[in-house]
Amino acid sequence: MMKRLVLALLLILAGAGVGGAAAIATTRFVVPHPPKSGSAAAAPAPVETQFVPVDQVLAPLVLSDGRLAGYVRFDAGLEVATEKAAEIGERLPLLRHAINMRTYRAPLAAGRDGMLPDVAGLQRVVQAAAIEVFGRGAVRKVAITKAEPA
Known part of the structure; x- marks a missing residue:
């Protein structure tokens, strides 16, 4: 009986030691530390952004079983770097096309x-279409500003 108690106590102490060592190693080697002030690895300057409007997109409202329930008309805003806003604005017809090619397959x-649109689903569809058309990172965020059944 005494052997079991001593063995259990030793196992608990050994587990605490191993767990503590793992925690220390993780914080030291895995968790990134903020750069020291005055170092060369200072944080990059924030990029100025603006929203490019995408107005009056008409998309089908598809049920999860693939049947058409109706249509939704929605407006969106794309948060982009200010210097890329004009270029992205010129390519909005390609974005509309990419949205159309996705919405009939997405249960929205x-x-x-x-008859209610899934706003989070719309946001995911527009984000995926934006990555296809403009490349990864060109559109920082997508905001669905209006969604109504059509």
Whole structure:
């Protein structure tokens, strides 16, 4: 009986030692530390951004089983770097095309009758289309500013 108690106590102490050592090693080697002030690895300057509007996009509201429930008309805003705003604005027809090629495959219908648009789904579709058209990182965020059944 005494042997079991001593063995259990030793196992607990050994586990605490190994766990503590792992925590120290993780914070020392895995977690990045902020750069020291005055070092060459200072944080980059924030990039100025602006929103490019994408108005009046008409998309099908598809149920999860693939049936058409109706249509949604939505507006979106693309947060982009200010110096790229004009270029992105000129290429919006390509973005609209990429959105159209995705929406009929994406279940965007919500609600009991399927007539409510899934705003988070719309945001994901627009973000994926923006990556395809403008490249990764060109559009920082997508904001769905209006969504209504059509």
